Amino acid sequence: MKVLVTGFEPFNGETINPSFEAIKMLPDEVEGAKIIKAKLPTVFRKSLCELEELISKENPDIVICVGQAAGRSKISIERVAINIDDAEINDNEGNKPKDEKIFVDGENAYFSNLPIKLMVKTIKEHNIPAEISNSAGTYVCNHVFYGLMYLIDKKFKNLKGGFIHVPFSHNQVLEKKNVPSMSLEDITNGLFYAIKGVLSEK
Amino acid sequence: MKVLVTGFEPFNGETINPSFEAIKMLPDEVEGAKIIKAKLPTVFRKSLCELEELISKENPDIVICVGQAAGRSKISIERVAINIDDAEINDNEGNKPKDEKIFVDGENAYFSNLPIKLMVKTIKEHNIPAEISNSAGTYVCNHVFYGLMYLIDKKFKNLKGGFIHVPFSHNQVLEKKNVPSMSLEDITNGLFYAIKGVLSEK
Amino acid sequence: MKVLVTGFEPFNGETINPSFEAIKMLPDEVEGAKIIKAKLPTVFRKSLCELEELISKENPDIVICVGQAAGRSKISIERVAINIDDAEINDNEGNKPKDEKIFVDGENAYFSNLPIKLMVKTIKEHNIPAEISNSAGTYVCNHVFYGLMYLIDKKFKNLKGGFIHVPFSHNQVLEKKNVPSMSLEDITNGLFYAIKGVLSEK
Amino acid sequence: MKVLVTGFEPFNGETINPSFEAIKMLPDEVEGAKIIKAKLPTVFRKSLCELEELISKENPDIVICVGQAAGRSKISIERVAINIDDAEINDNEGNKPKDEKIFVDGENAYFSNLPIKLMVKTIKEHNIPAEISNSAGTYVCNHVFYGLMYLIDKKFKNLKGGFIHVPFSHNQVLEKKNVPSMSLEDITNGLFYAIKGVLSEK
Numbered sequence: 001m002k003v004l005v006t007g008f009e010p011f012n013g014e015t016i017n018p019s020f021e022a023i024k025m026l027p028d029e030v031e032g033a034k035i036i037k038a039k040l041p042t043v044f045r046k047s048l049c050e051l052e053e054l055i056s057k058e059n060p061d062i063v064i065c066v067g068q069a070a071g072r073s074k075i076s077i078e079r080v081a082i083n084i085d086d087a088e089i090n091d092n093e094g095n096k097p098k099d100e101k102i103f104v105d106g107e108n109a110y111f112s113n114l115p116i117k118l119m120v121k122t123i124k125e126h127n128i129p130a131e132i133s134n135s136a137g138t139y140v141c142n143h144v145f146y147g148l149m150y151l152i153d154k155k156f157k158n159l160k161g162g163f164i165h166v167p168f169s170h171n172q173v174l175e176k177k178n179v180p181s182m183s184l185e186d187i188t189n190g191l192f193y194a195i196k197g198v199l200s201e202k
Numbered sequence: 203m204k205v206l207v208t209g210f211e212p213f214n215g216e217t218i219n220p221s222f223e224a225i226k227m228l229p230d231e232v233e234g235a236k237i238i239k240a241k242l243p244t245v246f247r248k249s250l251c252e253l254e255e256l257i258s259k260e261n262p263d264i265v266i267c268v269g270q271a272a273g274r275s276k277i278s279i280e281r282v283a284i285n286i287d288d289a290e291i292n293d294n295e296g297n298k299p300k301d302e303k304i305f306v307d308g309e310n311a312y313f314s315n316l317p318i319k320l321m322v323k324t325i326k327e328h329n330i331p332a333e334i335s336n337s338a339g340t341y342v343c344n345h346v347f348y349g350l351m352y353l354i355d356k357k358f359k360n361l362k363g364g365f366i367h368v369p370f371s372h373n374q375v376l377e378k379k380n381v382p383s384m385s386l387e388d389i390t391n392g393l394f395y396a397i398k399g400v401l402s403e404k
Numbered sequence: 405m406k407v408l409v410t411g412f413e414p415f416n417g418e419t420i421n422p423s424f425e426a427i428k429m430l431p432d433e434v435e436g437a438k439i440i441k442a443k444l445p446t447v448f449r450k451s452l453c454e455l456e457e458l459i460s461k462e463n464p465d466i467v468i469c470v471g472q473a474a475g476r477s478k479i480s481i482e483r484v485a486i487n488i489d490d491a492e493i494n495d496n497e498g499n500k501p502k503d504e505k506i507f508v509d510g511e512n513a514y515f516s517n518l519p520i521k522l523m524v525k526t527i528k529e530h531n532i533p534a535e536i537s538n539s540a541g542t543y544v545c546n547h548v549f550y551g552l553m554y555l556i557d558k559k560f561k562n563l564k565g566g567f568i569h570v571p572f573s574h575n576q577v578l579e580k581k582n583v584p585s586m587s588l589e590d591i592t593n594g595l596f597y598a599i600k601g602v603l604s605e606k
Numbered sequence: 607m608k609v610l611v612t613g614f615e616p617f618n619g620e621t622i623n624p625s626f627e628a629i630k631m632l633p634d635e636v637e638g639a640k641i642i643k644a645k646l647p648t649v650f651r652k653s654l655c656e657l658e659e660l661i662s663k664e665n666p667d668i669v670i671c672v673g674q675a676a677g678r679s680k681i682s683i684e685r686v687a688i689n690i691d692d693a694e695i696n697d698n699e700g701n702k703p704k705d706e707k708i709f710v711d712g713e714n715a716y717f718s719n720l721p722i723k724l725m726v727k728t729i730k731e732h733n734i735p736a737e738i739s740n741s742a743g744t745y746v747c748n749h750v751f752y753g754l755m756y757l758i759d760k761k762f763k764n765l766k767g768g769f770i771h772v773p774f775s776h777n778q779v780l781e782k783k784n785v786p787s788m789s790l791e792d793i794t795n796g797l798f799y800a801i802k803g804v805l806s807e808k
Contacts, residue, residue, distance in 0.1 A: 071784075073275065073375075073380065073381070073382040073383065074375075079486075079488075080486050080488075080512070080513070082483075082484050082513060082515075082538065084483075084484075084515075086536075099521070107511065107512050107513075108484070108511050108512055108513040108514060108515060109484065109486060109511075109512040109513030110512060111486075111488075111512060117503070124376045127372050127373045127376070127385075128372055128385075129372050129375050129376060129383055131379075132490075134486065134539040134541060134542060135538040135539035137538060138538060170329050170330055170331050170388070171329045173275075173276075173331050174326045174329070174331060177333075178275065178677075179275070180275040180382040181275065181331055183329075183330075183385060183387075183388050185385075185387075186372070186385050186388075273582070281688075281690075282688050282690075282714070282715065284685075284686050284715060284717075284740065286685075286686075286717075288738075301723070309713065309714050309715075310686070310713050310714055310715040310716060310717060311686065311688060311713075311714040311715030312714060313688075313690075313714060319705070334692075336688065336741040336743060336744060337740040337741035339740060340740060380475075477679065477779075477784065477785070477786040477787065478779075528780045531776050531777045531780070531789075532776055532789075533776050533779050533780060533787055535783075574733050574734055574735050574792070575733045577679075577680075577735050578730045578733070578735060581737075582679065583679070584679040584786040585679065585735055587733075587734075587789060587791075587792050589789075589791075590776070590789050590792075
């Protein structure tokens with residue numbers, strides 16, 4: 001069993017991205033499954049090309065992409081990705097698509113095929129706040145989540161995939177007012193138990 | 203050097219109070235100073251009687267009272283206590299004072315005489331979100347903070363004292379929506395570095 | 405030209421639903437288009453049956469369903485409805501579906517076919533806060549929005565339809581803490597300019 | 607009977623200040639009392655000099671100062687002003703005092719001597735959200751509130767005075783995310799009923 005876990009580069013003026021900082025701290029093996037870690041660029045299209053290459057190369061059983069969700073206070077297991085790019089800020093290469101379909105031959109939306117409720121339950125059993133989220137936004141996170149599920153639908157039919165949003169890490173909010181955050185340890189543990197939840201289903 | 207640190211009993215339907223859970227985890231000595239830990243009842247007047255007894259018995263150099271602040275996301279070092287009790291919910295013995303002075307011969311307000319900015323700085327240097335707060339409310343937390351500073355003003359002139367509000371701990375918000383929280387480890391570390399900040403001034 | 409606008413019954417302990425209070429205050433004609441107003445039950449399935457009957461009977465050109473979104477501070481024009489019922493509270497007849505598809509032969513999601521960006525722009529030009537929302541939740545609001553778009557997809561091909569979430573009205577939050585609200589006048593005006601935005605496209 | 611009501615200049619990059627926009631819309635007479643309206647500079651010290659001149663010139667019975675509170679969703683009747691200036695941003699003339707007493711011979715804090723609970727009640731009876739606030743911050747608003755109460759304590763002993771914070775007006779948040787606001791009409795009505803509440807006590 002092999003699990004590919006991806007994080008993102010920092011964006012929007014941040015110097016770190018807690019999604020990648022946290023996945024780096026995950027063990028290389030969980031319950032006998034090998035954990036492969038990778039960083040994706042915070043760039044429309046390019047992120048998806050790299051994700052597809054990684055899947056082709058690593059041939060994982062499960063893919064979990066992780067991104068930063070400014071302002072949320074809990075680990076969010078995303079339920080659904082929608083077929084739209086609608087950016088309010090530039091990505092890391094200056095792209096800012098508005099109201100564009102991600103794949104013209106894709107479904108309007110794809111649901112995660114991971115056991116999202118079980119993931120939330122497993123994380124919460126270890127005293128880390130977690131919840132289901134019904135929107136991954138319309139920026140690069142949703143783009144990658146949608147692209148992953150599109151790839152599963154069209155090409156990698158046996159693959160399981162989903163997306164997790166994590167809060168800012170503490171060091172990102174030290175100078176911000178009233179913005180929730182979580183320690184990198186908690187975020188890492190949240191992701192660890194999310195993976196355990198996924199593996200316990202199989 | 204001796205530091206008295208107090209937490210509170212749970213109240214308002216909660217089964218734990220993170221202020222007391224966290225102080226229990228503090229070491230018994232910080233930078234050579236002895237740390238004395240105590241739990242105060244979440245009850246108007248009675249809390250202050252017990253605090254005064256503790257101060258008389260232990261003769262500390264520094265008193266730091268700690269309480270729970272529902273909905274805050276950072277460790278809050280309180281700046282000022284005001285001479286008013288104005289409860290919106292019952293305390294743990296059914297008292298609910300409205301617009302009453304705490305001590306008729308007390309000042310309108312007392313400022314903490316701890317180095318509050320240095321405490322915030324020391325906590326943040328260790329990547330735990332912290333801030334100055336300008337209101338400890340008008341419930342039992344402000345009551346105890348005000349009473350402490352009144353006791354310092356009237357009776358224990360050499361004592362240093364102040365108040366810290368901590369967020370909900372993670373386990374308190376697992377079934378709550380959109381309420382920030384912090385792990386007990388982070389809260390405990392926040393309090394530890396707050397104490398270090400106080401001691402570094404002396 | 406005929407526009408059907410629906411609001412909902414109160415639910416979850418509220419005594420009013422601002423969606424219906426506001427649509428009652430809309431004029432009977434906007435820019436020459438006739439405005440038909442109706443109240444839907446806050447009940448899974450039954451709400452959709454009544455909506456379908458209304459459409460069959462009134463034969464409108466445009467349908468705009470409106471619902472209450474607790475905690476939001478702006479008029480939200482919804483972008484997308486997803487094929488899932490997942491209730492956290494009972495509806496008004498005690499139903500609480502968990503993770504059920506709304507229509508097994510429906511798309512995973514449907515996008516509103518109203519000019520959502522133009523609606524936001526028109527509302528904001530009249531100084532009322534408005535925004536695009538990417539999730540109508542998984543309760544009765546999303547259920548009705550999804551059902552409406554399903555009906556358009558399968559049966560009423562020339563119909564235009566969409567969903568608007570409105571904040572609590574002021575009178576609903578007088579005894580609540582830290583919950584944003586809007587006056588019924590502002591909500592009504594927001595809906596009026598949303599309709600104007602839709603009509604200006606045609 | 608004469609009531610002096612003051613608002614502030616815009617600050618911190620805003621082009622309007624809802625406190626002054628709203629008081630301009632107040633009637634010139636409420637319940638037989640004359641309403642005098644004035645704008646104060648958002649500048650430490652200078653604001654207080656102008657306030658003292660206004661009081662000397664107009665000889666009001668009641669002074670209500672009004673300011674903008676970014677992020678609040680209700681009209682806030684302030685309870686208490688504290689003897690400290692501690693600015694996080696420059697005022698409109700570049701001053702940024704840190705941890706300075708406002709008046710060295712003043713009390714640590716002054717309580718409003720207006721009937722604050724009655725003001726909240728009267729505003730809410732007209733369906734406008736209102737609440738008591740226990741902190742006016744440590745910027746120019748608290749400075750003016752403290753200075754007013756100091757002047758009452760030291761010089762204008764028969765004067766009644768207090769402070770009201772108002773939310774952003776709708777037009778200030780059109781391009782901001784997740785920031786509550788209120789229409790200028792609602793803010794003006796809130797202030798009107800606050801004044802009515804004060805006058806009904808006499």
